[in-house]
Amino acid sequence: MGVTVHTRVNGQPIEREIEARQLLVYFLRDELGLTGTHVGCDTSQCGACTVWLDGRAVKSCTVLAAQVDEHEVTTVEGLAETVPEAQRIEGLHPVQAGFWEKHGLQCGFCTPGMMMTAAELLANSERLSQQEIREALEGNICRCTGYQDIVDAVAFAAEKMGVSVERDVTASI
Amino acid sequence: MIPAAFDYYRAKSIQEAFFAKQQAGADAKWIAGGHSLLPMMKLRLATPPALIDINEIDGLSGIRLQADGLVIGALTHHAEIAHSEEVVRTWPLLAQAAGLIGDRQVRNRGTIGGNLAHADPASDLPAVALALEATLVAEGPSGRREIPASEFFVGPMTTALSDDELLTQVRFPVPSGKVGSFYCKYPHPASGYAVVGVAAVAQLGPDGKFQAVRVGVTGVGMWAYRAETTEKELVGKLPTQENIASAAQHAVDETDVSQDLFASEQYRTHLAALYTVKALQAAVQAIQ
Numbered sequence: 001m002g003v004t005v006h007t008r009v010n011g012q013p014i015e016r017e018i019e020a021r022q023l024l025v026y027f028l029r030d031e032l033g034l035t036g037t038h039v040g041c042d043t044s045q046c047g048a049c050t051v052w053l054d055g056r057a058v059k060s061c062t063v064l065a066a067q068v069d070e071h072e073v074t075t076v077e078g079l080a081e082t083v084p085e086a087q088r089i090e091g092l093h094p095v096q097a098g099f100w101e102k103h104g105l106q107c108g109f110c111t112p113g114m115m116m117t118a119a120e121l122l123a124n125s126e127r128l129s130q131q132e133i134r135e136a137l138e139g140n141i142c143r144c145t146g147y148q149d150i151v152d153a154v155a156f157a158a159e160k161m162g163v164s165v166e167r168d169v170t171a172s173i
Numbered sequence: 174m175i176p177a178a179f180d181y182y183r184a185k186s187i188q189e190a191f192f193a194k195q196q197a198g199a200d201a202k203w204i205a206g207g208h209s210l211l212p213m214m215k216l217r218l219a220t221p222p223a224l225i226d227i228n229e230i231d232g233l234s235g236i237r238l239q240a241d242g243l244v245i246g247a248l249t250h251h252a253e254i255a256h257s258e259e260v261v262r263t264w265p266l267l268a269q270a271a272g273l274i275g276d277r278q279v280r281n282r283g284t285i286g287g288n289l290a291h292a293d294p295a296s297d298l299p300a301v302a303l304a305l306e307a308t309l310v311a312e313g314p315s316g317r318r319e320i321p322a323s324e325f326f327v328g329p330m331t332t333a334l335s336d337d338e339l340l341t342q343v344r345f346p347v348p349s350g351k352v353g354s355f356y357c358k359y360p361h362p363a364s365g366y367a368v369v370g371v372a373a374v375a376q377l378g379p380d381g382k383f384q385a386v387r388v389g390v391t392g393v394g395m396w397a398y399r400a401e402t403t404e405k406e407l408v409g410k411l412p413t414q415e416n417i418a419s420a421a422q423h424a425v426d427e428t429d430v431s432q433d434l435f436a437s438e439q440y441r442t443h444l445a446a447l448y449t450v451k452a453l454q455a456a457v458q459a460i461q
C-alpha cells in the first residue's frame with residue numbers, strides 16, 4: 001500500500017510516496033541518500049540508526065517512515081544546525097568536535113548514532129555526571145572504543161555547551 | 174529486515190480509529206510507539222494485514238494529577254513518565270520503573286498504553302499497574318469501560334481488551350496514609366527486559382505494623398501477577414527483615430515459573446523471593 005509522507009528532514013520539507021512498510025532508516029538512506037544514519041543490528045538493539053524525531057533520539061529502524069508524516073526528523077547530517085552558530089566549532093556540533101578531539105571513534109560505525117543520542121542528552125540537560133552520560137548511551141553499542149573516549153567526548157561537548165559535568169570516581173574505573 | 178506488506182491507516186480521532194478498524198478487520202492492529210510490534214513484524218512473528226496508527230489522536234497523551242487519581246494517557250512515552258514531577262511525587266516507583274525500561278531511545282518512543290496492552294511477560298509496567306491497583310480505561314465502538322489491573326492481564330501476551338478496543342488512559346489512585354513504594358528489577362543483561370521485576374507498595378498503621386501490602390511481579394511467569402500469599406502473610410505484622418523474608422518465600426505461589434536459556438526455574442524462583450524482599454524493604458524505608 002502506498003502512503004504519502006510530508007515531513008521535514010534537517011529543516012528541508014520533503015514529500016514522498018512510499019510503501020507503508022518502509023522503515024524510517026531506509027527512507028533516510030535509500031530515498032533521501034542520507035547515509036550518515038547507519039543500520040547495525042536492525043533489531044532495535046545497537047542504536048547505530050539513532051536520529052531525532054521532533055527533537056527526541058529514537059531508533060529509526062523501529063519507526064515507520066509513514067509515522068513521521070507532519071513531524072520533524074534530524075539526522076547526523078543536520079546535527080550542527082541544531083546549535084547556534086556561536087556554539088559550533090569549525091562548523092561542527094560540539095559533540096562532533098568532541099569525538100574528534102577525544103578520539104571518540106575507531107571504525108566509526110556506531111558514531112552517528114552515538115552522537116545523536118549524546119547531543120539529545122546535552123540539549124536536555126543542565127548538569128550531568130559521567131555516570132549519567134554512560135546511562136544515556138546505554139542503547140548505543142560500540143565494538144571498538146571501550147566507551148571511555150566516547151564519554152570523554154561527550155563531557156568535552158558538555159563543557160562547550162555550558163552543561164556542567166561532575167567527575168565521579170567510580171565511573172572512570 | 175522488512176515487515177510483510179500491510180495497509181496503513183492514520184487515525185486523527187478515536188472515531189476514525191474505530192472506523193478504520195471496522196473496515197480493516199479483526200486481524201488489523203493498533204500501532205503506538207511500535208517498539209514491541211515492529212520488532213515482531215520485522216521478524217515476521219506478527220504479520221497483521223493492516224496497521225491503524227493511533228499516534229495522531231488528540232488527547233491520548235499527557236499526565237494529570239486529578240482528585241480521582243494520577244491519570245496518564247495511553248500514548249504517553251516512558252521518558253515523560255520517568256521525568257514527570259507529578260509522577261515522582263505521587264508514585265515514585267512508577268517513574269522509577271518507566272526509567273528502567275530499555276534505553277533512552279526506547280523510552281522516548283515506547284508508550285505506557287502499548288506496554289500494558291502488549292503484556293509481554295517480561296515488561297516492567299504490568300507489575301507496577303498491579304501493585305498500584307491501577308484502573309485501565311478502554312474505549313470501543315460500543316462505549317467506554319474501566320478495567321481493574323487485577324482483571325487486565327489474563328494470559329501470555331493476552332489482556333482483557335477486545336480486538337476493537339483502545340486503551341485510552343491509565344488511572345492510578347493517589348496514596349493516602351503512611352505509604353512507601355519501590356520497584357526492583359533484575360534486567361536481562363542483553364535485552365534489558367525484566368528477568369524478575371517486583372513492584373511493592375507498603376502501608377504502615379499507627380502501630381507500626383503493615384496495614385496494607387501489595388506486590389506486583391513480572392518476568393517470572395507467562396504474565397504479571399499479584400503475590401497475594403506474600404501480601405496476606407505480612408498484613409498485621411511488623412516490617413522486620415525476618416517477617417519480610419519469610420513472606421517472600423511465597424513470591425511465586427500465584428504463578429507457574431518460566432525457564433529459558435538465561436534463567437532456570439530454580440534461579441527465577443530464587444530471584445523472585447530475593448527481589449520481593451528488596452522491593453518490600455525499600456518500600457518500607459521510603460515511608461520514613
Ligand SMILES: Cc1cc2nc3c(=O)[nH]c(=O)nc-3n(C[C@H](O)[C@H](O)[C@H](O)COP(=O)(O)OP(=O)(O)OC[C@H]3O[C@@H](n4cnc5c(N)ncnc54)[C@H](O)[C@@H]3O)c2cc1C
Pocket residue numbers: 044045062202203204205206207208209210211212227247248273274275276279282283284285286287288289290291293295296297298334338339340341364365366367
Ligand atoms: C530494545 C528494546 C528494549 C525494551 N526493553 C524493555 C524493558 O526493559 N521493559 C519493558 O517493559 N519494555 C521494554 N521494551 C518494550 C517497550 O516498552 C515498548 O515500547 C512497549 O512494550 C510497547 O509500547 P509501544 O507504544 O511501542 O507499543 P506498540 O509496539 O505500538 O504496540 C504493542 C501492542 O499493543 C497494542 N497497542 C498499542 N497501544 C495500544 C492502545 N492504546 N490500546 C490498545 N492496544 C494498543 C498494539 O496493537 C500492539 O499489539 C523494549 C523495547 C525495545 C525495542
Ligand code: FES
Pocket residue numbers: 038039040041042043044045046047048049050059060061062
Ligand atoms: S539498527 Fe536500529 S538499533 Fe541497531
Ligand code: FES
Pocket residue numbers: 104105106107108109110111141142143144145
Ligand atoms: S567506533 Fe567502531 S563500533 Fe564504535
